[in-house]
Amino acid sequence: MTPIGVDEWVARSGDRRDQSGWRGRLGYLDARVGWWQRLFLVGLAAFVYGQFVVGGNVNYAQTGFNVLLYAILALGLNIVVGWAGLLDLGYIAFFGAGAYGYALFSSHAFGNLPLASGGVMLPAIASIPIAVAGVAILGVLIGLVALRLSGDYFAIVTLFVGQAFAEAANNVAPGTLGGANGLFGLQGFHVGSAAIGSTLGYYWVAVIVLVVLMGLLHLLDSSRTGRAWRAVRDDSLAASAMTIPVNKVKVMAFAFGAVVAALAGTIFAAQQSSVFSTNFSAQTLILIYACLVLGGAGSIGGAVLGGVVVTVAQQLLSSPIDSAYLFYGILVIVLVTRVRPWRYLAAVLAAIVAFGVAAHAIVGAISHRAIAGSPGSAGWFSTALRHYVIVPRGEPLTYGNILYIAAIVMVIVVVQLKGIRRLIAVVPTVYVGICCWEARLTLDPGITAQIMIGAILIVTMAARPEGLLGTRRVEVV
Amino acid sequence: MAPLLELEQVSLSFGGLRALHALDLHVGEREVVSVIGPNGAGKSTVFNVITGIYSPGGDIRFDGQSIVGHRPHAITRLGIARTFQSLRLFLNMTVKENVKTATYGRTRASPAESMLRLPRARREEVEVEAIAEDVLSFFGQRLLGYRFNQPAYVLSYANRRRLEIARAMATGARMLLLDEPAAGMNPNETHEITELIARLRDERGYTILVIEHDMHVVEGISDRVVALDHGEKLTEGSFHEVANHPEVVEAYLGRNPEELQQ
Numbered sequence: 194m195t196p197i198g199v200d201e202w203v204a205r206s207g208d209r210r211d212q213s214g215w216r217g218r219l220g221y222l223d224a225r226v227g228w229w230q231r232l233f234l235v236g237l238a239a240f241v242y243g244q245f246v247v248g249g250n251v252n253y254a255q256t257g258f259n260v261l262l263y264a265i266l267a268l269g270l271n272i273v274v275g276w277a278g279l280l281d282l283g284y285i286a287f288f289g290a291g292a293y294g295y296a297l298f299s300s301h302a303f304g305n306l307p308l309a310s311g312g313v314m315l316p317a318i319a320s321i322p323i324a325v326a327g328v329a330i331l332g333v334l335i336g337l338v339a340l341r342l343s344g345d346y347f348a349i350v351t352l353f354v355g356q357a358f359a360e361a362a363n364n365v366a367p368g369t370l371g372g373a374n375g376l377f378g379l380q381g382f383h384v385g386s387a388a389i390g391s392t393l394g395y396y397w398v399a400v401i402v403l404v405v406l407m408g409l410l411h412l413l414d415s416s417r418t419g420r421a422w423r424a425v426r427d428d429s430l431a432a433s434a435m436t437i438p439v440n441k442v443k444v445m446a447f448a449f450g451a452v453v454a455a456l457a458g459t460i461f462a463a464q465q466s467s468v469f470s471t472n473f474s475a476q477t478l479i480l481i482y483a484c485l486v487l488g489g490a491g492s493i494g495g496a497v498l499g500g501v502v503v504t505v506a507q508q509l510l511s512s513p514i515d516s517a518y519l520f521y522g523i524l525v526i527v528l529v530t531r532v533r534p535w536r537y538l539a540a541v542l543a544a545i546v547a548f549g550v551a552a553h554a555i556v557g558a559i560s561h562r563a564i565a566g567s568p569g570s571a572g573w574f575s576t577a578l579r580h581y582v583i584v585p586r587g588e589p590l591t592y593g594n595i596l597y598i599a600a601i602v603m604v605i606v607v608v609q610l611k612g613i614r615r616l617i618a619v620v621p622t623v624y625v626g627i628c629c630w631e632a633r634l635t636l637d638p639g640i641t642a643q644i645m646i647g648a649i650l651i652v653t654m655a656a657r658p659e660g661l662l663g664t665r666r667v668e669v670v
Numbered sequence: 671m672a673p674l675l676e677l678e679q680v681s682l683s684f685g686g687l688r689a690l691h692a693l694d695l696h697v698g699e700r701e702v703v704s705v706i707g708p709n710g711a712g713k714s715t716v717f718n719v720i721t722g723i724y725s726p727g728g729d730i731r732f733d734g735q736s737i738v739g740h741r742p743h744a745i746t747r748l749g750i751a752r753t754f755q756s757l758r759l760f761l762n763m764t765v766k767e768n769v770k771t772a773t774y775g776r777t778r779a780s781p782a783e784s785m786l787r788l789p790r791a792r793r794e795e796v797e798v799e800a801i802a803e804d805v806l807s808f809f810g811q812r813l814l815g816y817r818f819n820q821p822a823y824v825l826s827y828a829n830r831r832r833l834e835i836a837r838a839m840a841t842g843a844r845m846l847l848l849d850e851p852a853a854g855m856n857p858n859e860t861h862e863i864t865e866l867i868a869r870l871r872d873e874r875g876y877t878i879l880v881i882e883h884d885m886h887v888v889e890g891i892s893d894r895v896v897a898l899d900h901g902e903k904l905t906e907g908s909f910h911e912v913a914n915h916p917e918v919v920e921a922y923l924g925r926n927p928e929e930l931q932q
Contacts, residue, residue: 412786417794434721435743667761
């Protein structure tokens with residue numbers, strides 16, 4: 194009798210995968226390169242950047258350090274959110290607690306106390322374990338209480354904890370914690386007797402921490418604990434029926450995340466040589482979440498890649514010329530990847546150029562003042578776009594705000610339309626978007642950076658809901 | 671000889687609804703007992719009270735030890751593993767990982783040992799690997815080889831049912847509770863499941879409690895059949911005794927209208 198239900202066709206689906214084209218070749222490489230080789234490549238990339246790219250440029254070193262910091266934070270969040278499936282919105286509190294813990298023990302902050310006048314000033318080798326262990330205990334305690342709730346309720350309680358941390362750091366014991374002035378004059382790290390003074394030095398510390406952490410977490414992921422976390426995330430009732438103590442495992446994940454965040458906090462505090470409660474705001478939490486979601490929750494490589502993308506994007510957006518490259522780059526990439534076939538793409542691009550030139554000419558004929566302003570982008574963009582975008586002279590704020598709302602409405606319309614109508618609607622939408630960028634968004638880089646990171650997140654999620662390196666999760670109905 | 675599993679006067683109510691009432695049930699070592707009954711009779715509730723999802727009144731003893739009030743993972747560690755009527759696999763984990771996950775209670779390595787791959791963690795991983803391959807090989811060609819590293823969601827429905835049994839076996843339990851193992855299977859697969867349950871007892875020495883609606887399966891596997899309705903035991907005995915018992919017939923088919931008129 195031929196066995197029935199041997200789903201050969203499904204089982205061999207991997208062999209049928211197309212190996213031609215760049216996607217096929219990428220998939221082939223993906224299957225060949227092992228995990229440890231990839232980790233080596235990550236370390237190598239970090240080494241090349243620190244050794245050859247930075248070259249004494251403090252900004253580059255700082256960007257590199259920030260990338261690594263967010264990558265480490267995203268790795269810790271990945272344990273809680275990606276593996277154990279707990280929506281922990283209080284994660285930032287553990288980052289802050291680690292930083293403040295380090296600051297207390299490695300500064301003059303305790304100097305006001307009679308028993309230790311002159312400050313505690315422990316070396317980093319002692320204060321890091323104290324801070325991390327303290328946060329681990331804090332994590333277990335909060336986890337024990339918060340994990341009595343599930344799902345949304347857990348998220349709300351942890352959100353409260355995260356918000357409470359900043360308030361507490363600001364208002365409790367201002368003599369010791371420094372209140373809104375924060376703590377400063379922290380002792381840095383030492384290697385032997387030599388102090389790590391430069392940003393590049395902390396970059397190297399963070400590289401080592403990141404690579405070691407990635408290795409350890411990979412081993413943990415493929416162990417009984419990692420499997421238990423993922424089982425609890427997939428189906429906690431089934432997990433408990435399969436010998437897994439669900440509550441204990443969840444608290445463990447929560448505490449592990451807290452420890453990684455605290456470790457990142459100590460490095461952050463030492464590098465800054467100061468801590469302020471504003472460093473640990475909800476905004477930072479959202480950025481860490483952006484790293485994890487963008488990179489792919491549940492994947493170690495994804496968390497790190499997300500840290501790189503988000504931090505680098507933020508950095509680029511703070512410079513006028515780089516932000517223009519990023520904006521127009523994303524615009525072109527989205528058009529090239531979404532508009533098919535090629536002749537349609539060519540038509541759309543030509544139409545966008547023609548539309549702008551025509552609009553500029555018509556508006557210019559009606560009123561010269563309406564086109565007399567200069568584009569906000571720096572460098573050659575400004576020259577190139579002078580006779581393309583409509584920017585009125587003088588105060589373009591109101592005009593820009595109206596354009597911004599118009600652009601959002603038009604994007605919503607484009608998304609609703611189908612087929613050729615969508616292609617036609619794309620043309621004015623892109624033009625209005627460009628005008629809005631030049632007239633308004635370039636004026637407030639800080640706010641624009643957040644809008645752009647949100648936009649990048651939306652575009653990526655629409656194209657790859659599982660994140661850049663995440664694995665697609667399937668719900669069977 | 672004392673039975674392996676013993677339920678004594680077990681009762682459970684949800685608010686005013688009496689789900690189980692003064693239920694006595696026992697399963698001997700290496701016995702295969704089927705629980706039958708119409709929908710809503712309380713069959714799955716029996717499984718849920720045995721595995722600790724609900725805490726009932728009365729007493730449940732496994733191997734002489736009372737297990738009422740223990741949490742589900744503790745009860746499974748004592749030796750009772752179950753499958754679910756509505757499959758509850760870890761669908762996004764691979765076939766092998768699903769099985770390995772169930773060995774959590776049999777292993778001891780701490781996270782630190784796992785992260786540093788210390789001797790105990792390494793030894794246990796080797797053991798877990800062996801357990802996984804052993805229980806999967808029990809299902810012949812169905813779950814072997816190239817399917818090990820595929821996510822569980824690609825498996826066919828019947829194979830998912832097999833994988834759930836494999837996962838329950840990997841917990842190291844002595845007793846399996848199978849909740850409708852033949853539900854949604856075609857006649858060939860149903861026949862295979864009947865043979866499989868017999869092999870589970872004969873080759874692996876499991877004690878088995880089964881809920882099943884397919885009477886061919888029940889007839890083929892059962893040493894004893896227990897009929898439930900409205901949370902109470904109607905009768906028990908051999909398949910033919912139970913199947914012809916007037917109360918069982920009534921519970922499934924209703925009363926003969928001609929008799930009612932008399």
